[in-house]
Amino acid sequence: MKELIEVLVERKQKNASPLPYHGWVGPCTQVSLLYDGFRLGDASNYDSVKSFAQLMWPDGHPRFCKSMHTMATQIEELNKLIWLMIIDSYGLGEKWESVMINYKMLVQFMKYMAPPPGVYERGLFAHTDKPVSTIICDDQVLGLEVEVKDGQWIKLSLSPSSFCFVVGDPLRAWSNGRLKAVNHRIMMSGDNGRYSIAAFVIPIEGTIIKAPKELIDEQHPQLYKDFDFMEFFLFAFSDPAKHIDSGEQLHAFASLSPPISN
Ligand SMILES: O=C(O)CCC(=O)C(=O)O
Numbered sequence: 627m628k629e630l631i632e633v634l635v636e637r638k639q640k641n642a643s644p645l646p647y648h649g650w651v652g653p654c655t656q657v658s659l660l661y662d663g664f665r666l667g668d669a670s671n672y673d674s675v676k677s678f679a680q681l682m683w684p685d686g687h688p689r690f691c692k693s694m695h696t697m698a699t700q701i702e703e704l705n706k707l708i709w710l711m712i713i714d715s716y717g718l719g720e721k722w723e724s725v726m727i728n729y730k731m732l733v734q735f736m737k738y739m740a741p742p743p744g745v746y747e748r749g750l751f752a753h754t755d756k757p758v759s760t761i762i763c764d765d766q767v768l769g770l771e772v773e774v775k776d777g778q779w780i781k782l783s784l785s786p787s788s789f790c791f792v793v794g795d796p797l798r799a800w801s802n803g804r805l806k807a808v809n810h811r812i813m814m815s816g817d818n819g820r821y822s823i824a825a826f827v828i829p830i831e832g833t834i835i836k837a838p839k840e841l842i843d844e845q846h847p848q849l850y851k852d853f854d855f856m857e858f859f860l861f862a863f864s865d866p867a868k869h870i871d872s873g874e875q876l877h878a879f880a881s882l883s884p885p886i887s888n
């Protein structure tokens with residue numbers, strides 16, 4: 627990852643995309659002056675890893691391609707396993723195939739630079755994730771914080787062998803509100819920069835986010851309308867919706883009031 631951060635800006639800029647959560651985002655005031663982030667779409671597909679590496683390095687960096695592809699494939703497996711556990715926990719194990727969402731993995735690499743000495747500075751603003759779910763791992767430099775019930779923020783310290791599974795807004799809608807999309811942010815302090823990797827689940831085109839009928843009944847009326855993932859994704863980054871508090875965007879886009887009972 628260090629080699630990726632060191633790539634010249636002219637090359638980083640080749641990793642461009644009009645889609646939200648895609649392309650390169652360098653230090654800027656909208657995100658943070660400490661932030662440098664790369665996105666690689668469909669990362670468990672070897673050809674897309676290769677095309678990305680060819681943009682970054684003249685020789686296409688075969689070692690990067692191999693380790694990136696292996697990592698993305700394994701994170702995808704881990705994500706599937708977690709999803710199956712969630713599906714099973716709602717008693718839907720038998721029909722997992724019909725409720726599983728088809729997706730591609732978008733891997734994001736980030737470096738957050740150390741702030742000036744003695745300063746506690748934003749590395750990434752508070753938000754809930756817009757992809758269905760996310761798996762995060764880091765280099766054990768503290769920075770990731772989650773908001774708990776009383777509005778307090780707690781720092782998460784991930785061990786070298788652990789991953790953090792983050793529920794995104796669409797998974798909250800799929801679970802009919804049972805799963806909460808946690809508000810999280812990056813705050814940097816101290817002398818060390820932080821490296822992290824986030825693997826986002828992006829459903830394939832045309833995917834409708836819809837709570838299984840078993841999760842809707844009189845005690846649990848349907849909270850959100852069925853919606854096209856990409857419509858929600860584009861909504862969250864468009865004007866004026868992008869100015870709505872991140873945790874309220876799902877409600878603004880898909881809330882059914884009053885809720886519908888089955
Ligand atoms: O860098 C991290 O650990 C988390 C990044 C994150 O939350 C995001 O990009 O949505």
Ligand SMILES: [Fe+2]
Binds near residue numbers: 753755
């Ligand atoms: Fe996030």
